[in-house]
Amino acid sequence: MEIYNQLKHSMRNYLQKYHLEGEEVTIRAAPLSTDEAIGNPEDRDYPLITGRERMMQAEFKGALGQAYTDMYGDYTGKVSDIVEMEMSNNFRRAIFIAGLNAVMRHLGLIDQTIHCKDNEPRECAFHLNKYILKKYGRPKIAMVGLQPRMVETLSQDFDVRVTDLDNANINTKKCGVMVQDPEKSQENMKWCDLAIVTGSTIVNNSIGHFLTDKPVVFFGVTIAGAAKILDLENFCFCAT
Numbered sequence: 097m098e099i100y101n102q103l104k105h106s107m108r109n110y111l112q113k114y115h116l117e118g119e120e121v122t123i124r125a126a127p128l129s130t131d132e133a134i135g136n137p138e139d140r141d142y143p144l145i146t147g148r149e150r151m152m153q154a155e156f157k158g159a160l161g162q163a164y165t166d167m168y169g170d171y172t173g174k175v176s177d178i179v180e181m182e183m184s185n186n187f188r189r190a191i192f193i194a195g196l197n198a199v200m201r202h203l204g205l206i207d208q209t210i211h212c213k214d215n216e217p218r219e220c221a222f223h224l225n226k227y228i229l230k231k232y233g234r235p236k237i238a239m240v241g242l243q244p245r246m247v248e249t250l251s252q253d254f255d256v257r258v259t260d261l262d263n264a265n266i267n268t269k270k271c272g273v274m275v276q277d278p279e280k281s282q283e284n285m286k287w288c289d290l291a292i293v294t295g296s297t298i299v300n301n302s303i304g305h306f307l308t309d310k311p312v313v314f315f316g317v318t319i320a321g322a323a324k325i326l327d328l329e330n331f332c333f334c335a336t
Contacts, residue, residue: 099303099326100183100192106325107179107196114203116175123178123195125154127168135213148262149296151211154194161197161209164296164318165190166261175199189299196321206320212334221245223333224315225253228290232311238284240306241294243315247271250292257284261300285310295319295330 111117133151150168154161167187178195181188197209212220224246237250242260248271250256258275265275285291295316297303306312314323314330323330
């Protein structure tokens with residue numbers, strides 16, 4: 097829980113520094129529909145469409161922050177309540193992370209907190225491929241969390257292994273790559289030169305498994321605020 101204590105400490109400091117801690121400001125968090133979260137892409141195999149997870153969205157003084165989670169629902173509370181919330185399950189962590197993203201977006205500390213839509217995930221995957229080639233060469237890649245367009249694009253230039261939590265994906269081929277059980281993640285981390293990891297690991301409390309001596313690129317809007325605070329590499333080319 098050390099990571100969440102660090103994030104909470106930073107959020108308390110932001111609220112004090114910008115004199116927000118005493119305001120009667122509410123965070124309203126609610127799961128988005130598929131259309132609201134990702135629009136209407138031609139490809140219909142994204143987890144937001146086929147999977148069991150949804151995007152939670154928080155609003156703080158007009159700024160929006162999002163967090164991807166398998167435990168979702170409506171929530172309204174003061175920003176001070178969210179800072180003190182126990183990080184006991186994915187629902188509570190999603191509320192906190194979405195709220196953190198919204199607060200930091202309001203303060204101008206981060207941008208790109210809203211998930212890309214329609215066919216932008218394909219564009220994002222294209223740019224991720226270029227980014228890796230330029231910065232890392234041709235590493236062996238362990239991907240944690242299935243993002244189909246990224247797998248489809250990266251597998252053309254790199255040796256890629258993929259793990260995912262969704263039982264519907266495990267032991268099936270996606271874009272020509274076999275999706276493995278998450279128990280293979282640590283084996284893959286030892287094998288790889290570079291890890292590409294979903295930012296939702298900050299919500300499901302597995303992020304610590306991937307903070308090793310290997311370079312890691314986190315993807316997605318969920319981890320926007322945490323990446324800024326924790327100095328993690330985050331790639332999210334088409335988010336707004």
